[in-house]
Structure formats: structure tokens, C-alpha cells
Amino acid sequence: MTEAPATETGDPTHWVLSLSCPDRPGIVHAVAGLLAEHGGNITESQQFGDPLSGLFFMRVQVESAASREELDTALTALASEFGMTWDLDVAGRRxxxxxxxxxxxxxxxxxxxxxxxxxxxxxxxxxxxxxxxxxxxxxxxxxxxxxxxxxxxxxxxxxxxxxxxxxxxxxxxxxxxxxxxxxxxxxxxxxxxxxxxxxxxxxxxxxxxxxxxxxxxxxxxxxxxxxxxxxxxxxxxxxxxxxxxxxxxxxxxxxxxxxxxxxxxxxxxxxxxxxxxxxxxxxxxxxxxxx
CATH class of the missing domain: 3.40.50.170 (Formyl transferase, N-terminal domain)
Known part of the structure; x- marks a missing residue:
């Protein structure tokens, strides 16, 4: 995972989340639900399921006032459930x-x-x-x-x-x-x-x-x-x-x-x-x- 600057709870930060995992029902629902639970407003979302590899890919941009630590903890738990590889970064960071x-x-x-x-x-x-x-x-x-x-x-x-x-x-x-x-x-x-x-x-x-x-x-x-x-x-x-x-x-x-x-x-x-x-x-x- 790429390290991004720590963000304190307060003003919303625009994050970009990218992930891949074995394809199965409920992935989009789980990701969107997790972000909503942390006050996230999704501004862009794209996904693709590859029938050849059996993998699911997703990229989401979201505004949330949650801290980096809170999001990391929640995403780590979700990744364990779905077998995800994921990356979270501040959108637009050089x-x-x-x-x-x-x-x-x-x-x-x-x-x-x-x-x-x-x-x-x-x-x-x-x-x-x-x-x-x-x-x-x-x-x-x-x-x-x-x-x-x-x-x-x-x-x-x-x-x-x-x-x-x-x-x-x-x-x-x-x-x-x-x-x-x-x-x-x-x-x-x-x-x-x-x-x-x-x-x-x-x-x-x-x-x-x-x-x-x-x-x-x-x-x-x-x-x-x-x-x-x-x-x-x-x-x-x-x-x-x-x-x-x-x-x-x-x-x-x-x-x-x-x-x-x-x-x-x-x-x-x-x-x-x-x-x-x-x-x-x-x-x-x-x-x-x-x-």
C-alpha cells in the first residue's frame, strides 16, 4: 500500500481507493457500505470483473472526514474477508x-x-x-x-x-x-x-x-x-x-x-x-x- 499523509478527523479529504480480489457477489455493496459508514461521499466509481482471471477490480474516489487510521483499519478488515489487495491514497497527491x-x-x-x-x-x-x-x-x-x-x-x-x-x-x-x-x-x-x-x-x-x-x-x-x-x-x-x-x-x-x-x-x-x-x-x- 502507498503511504499517504496522515489526515486528522475534520474537513473532508478526497481519497482514491483501488482494489482487486476474487470476484463474488456483494463486493461493491460492501465497499460502498464501508465508505458510507465513515461518512464517505463517493464522487467517482469504476469496476470491472474479468471472466478470464476471475478477479474483480475497482477504483473509487470518495470524500470523507474519517482519519487515515480509521479507514486503514476498516479496509484491512474488509480485505481479510474478501481476499483483497488494496491501496488508499489522497486524490491528486503528486x-x-x-x-x-x-x-x-x-x-x-x-x-x-x-x-x-x-x-x-x-x-x-x-x-x-x-x-x-x-x-x-x-x-x-x-x-x-x-x-x-x-x-x-x-x-x-x-x-x-x-x-x-x-x-x-x-x-x-x-x-x-x-x-x-x-x-x-x-x-x-x-x-x-x-x-x-x-x-x-x-x-x-x-x-x-x-x-x-x-x-x-x-x-x-x-x-x-x-x-x-x-x-x-x-x-x-x-x-x-x-x-x-x-x-x-x-x-x-x-x-x-x-x-x-x-x-x-x-x-x-x-x-x-x-x-x-x-x-x-x-x-x-x-x-x-x-x-
Missing amino acids: MRTLVMVSTAAHCLHDLLFRQQSEGLPVDIVAVVSNHTDLAGVAGFYGIPFHHVPVTKATKPDAEARLLALVEELDVELVVLARYMQILSDDLCRALAGRVINIHHSFLPSFKGARPYAQAHDRGVKLIGATAHYVTGDLDEGPIIEQDVERVDHSRHVEALMALGQDVERRALARAVRWHAEHRVLLDGHRTIVFR
């Missing part, structure tokens, strides 16, 4: 985020701008890179920049330093904004469900290196980008968002890459926003996204 980059600047620029000017609900507390090219971009926005070089020999030390930063800065989300390094299985497990990557192709097609060249070689009529959670299986993590642009035979590889950068920015920003707003729930290798 999620502490670390962005990892290499040399491509477009996704980093976009995230920093959206955080500053478009209400993207994240607090980017650091930029980490295996190169120094984008130190100036981070500096322009007043974000601390950490150069962590990676070679085959130094990769374990580099990942240990990353985990130390995550711990030290109380990081909740790591965004790979065109970070051109493969994370180890151990790191993926340590940060499971907390790392979002943007892949510059419409997965599952054109995985791995040089996807735009692969797409051009196949004469595609659509190019795309995929934002997904990172797992130990390269480019196989649960997909959060995808976006596309229509192209034709006249587009050369460089033109596809230029057009693709805008697609990447859009897909990544939406995925980060939805994650920070607790709109994404994992359903095995898939995601449930309450938009």
Missing part, C-alpha cells in the same frame, strides 16, 4: 518519481514540462542517466541530475546505486524515458509494478533494437509506441498505453523516427498520469486501466 534517460531528450522534456505546466501529478525528484548529455535539461527545471555510467563490469554497482537513490529519495515510481539499458532480473523484481518504460514501437511487433528500421523494412502503414511495466522479460511487461500514427511508403526511417517521438511522448505521459492517479491495476500479464 507521486515521487525518478526518471531515467540516456541521450534522447524528447520524453524527459515532455514529462518535466507537463509536471510544471499541465498538472501531471508527479514530483520528479531526480533524473538518472548513463550519459551526461541531458544534465542541462534537468538543470533547467531545477531537478537533481545523477550520472551513473553503466558497463558490463559496473552494471551491478550501477543498479545498487539506483536502488540506494530510490530508497534515499522515497521514490514511488521509476520512469524509463528512453533509457537504453536493460534492467537486470533482480532489479525488475525489486521494483516490480513501479517501473514504466516507453518502447518506440507498437509492441508486440518490432521488439528489441532499431524498431523504426524494422518497421520501415516491413513497409508498415502505422507506427506506434507502447508504455508498459518493466519485467525481467524484455519488452514483454504488462501494457498500459499505446498510440499510433498513420504513415505511407514515402516516409524514410529518419522521418518515421521524428514522427515516432511525438507518439512516444503522448503514450508515456498518459501512462505516467494514469499510474500516478491509481487508474492502472495489474491483471496477470495484462492491465485494467480505469480512464
Whole structure:
């Protein structure tokens, strides 16, 4: 569960509750009843029952004057009864985020701008890179920049330093904004469900290196980008968002890459926003996204 600031009884707080559990009758009634018992006024509610996995998913926004402790205690008891996994947070709280980059600047620029000017609900507390090219971009926005070089020999030390930063800065989300390094299985497990990557192709097609060249070689009529959670299986993590642009035979590889950068920015920003707003729930290798 994400830790949110403690709230004293008094003025109502706008909470967001997300949960999943084995599907059965009475879940919505039980959740709504619990919130009503604590003076809750539900302002938004979405739910989905997956017949394939047999799981039920729900996201609720509610205003309540109850304290965090009261809600935690009540939800813990309800979770025990229904076998729930749940998360309660203050709606709109900016999620502490670390962005990892290499040399491509477009996704980093976009995230920093959206955080500053478009209400993207994240607090980017650091930029980490295996190169120094984008130190100036981070500096322009007043974000601390950490150069962590990676070679085959130094990769374990580099990942240990990353985990130390995550711990030290109380990081909740790591965004790979065109970070051109493969994370180890151990790191993926340590940060499971907390790392979002943007892949510059419409997965599952054109995985791995040089996807735009692969797409051009196949004469595609659509190019795309995929934002997904990172797992130990390269480019196989649960997909959060995808976006596309229509192209034709006249587009050369460089033109596809230029057009693709805008697609990447859009897909990544939406995925980060939805994650920070607790709109994404994992359903095995898939995601449930309450938009």
C-alpha cells in the first residue's frame, strides 16, 4: 500500500481507493457500505470483473472526514474477508518519481514540462542517466541530475546505486524515458509494478533494437509506441498505453523516427498520469486501466 499523509478527523479529504480480489457477489455493496459508514461521499466509481482471471477490480474516489487510521483499519478488515489487495491514497497527491534517460531528450522534456505546466501529478525528484548529455535539461527545471555510467563490469554497482537513490529519495515510481539499458532480473523484481518504460514501437511487433528500421523494412502503414511495466522479460511487461500514427511508403526511417517521438511522448505521459492517479491495476500479464 502507498503511504499517504496522515489526515486528522475534520474537513473532508478526497481519497482514491483501488482494489482487486476474487470476484463474488456483494463486493461493491460492501465497499460502498464501508465508505458510507465513515461518512464517505463517493464522487467517482469504476469496476470491472474479468471472466478470464476471475478477479474483480475497482477504483473509487470518495470524500470523507474519517482519519487515515480509521479507514486503514476498516479496509484491512474488509480485505481479510474478501481476499483483497488494496491501496488508499489522497486524490491528486503528486507521486515521487525518478526518471531515467540516456541521450534522447524528447520524453524527459515532455514529462518535466507537463509536471510544471499541465498538472501531471508527479514530483520528479531526480533524473538518472548513463550519459551526461541531458544534465542541462534537468538543470533547467531545477531537478537533481545523477550520472551513473553503466558497463558490463559496473552494471551491478550501477543498479545498487539506483536502488540506494530510490530508497534515499522515497521514490514511488521509476520512469524509463528512453533509457537504453536493460534492467537486470533482480532489479525488475525489486521494483516490480513501479517501473514504466516507453518502447518506440507498437509492441508486440518490432521488439528489441532499431524498431523504426524494422518497421520501415516491413513497409508498415502505422507506427506506434507502447508504455508498459518493466519485467525481467524484455519488452514483454504488462501494457498500459499505446498510440499510433498513420504513415505511407514515402516516409524514410529518419522521418518515421521524428514522427515516432511525438507518439512516444503522448503514450508515456498518459501512462505516467494514469499510474500516478491509481487508474492502472495489474491483471496477470495484462492491465485494467480505469480512464
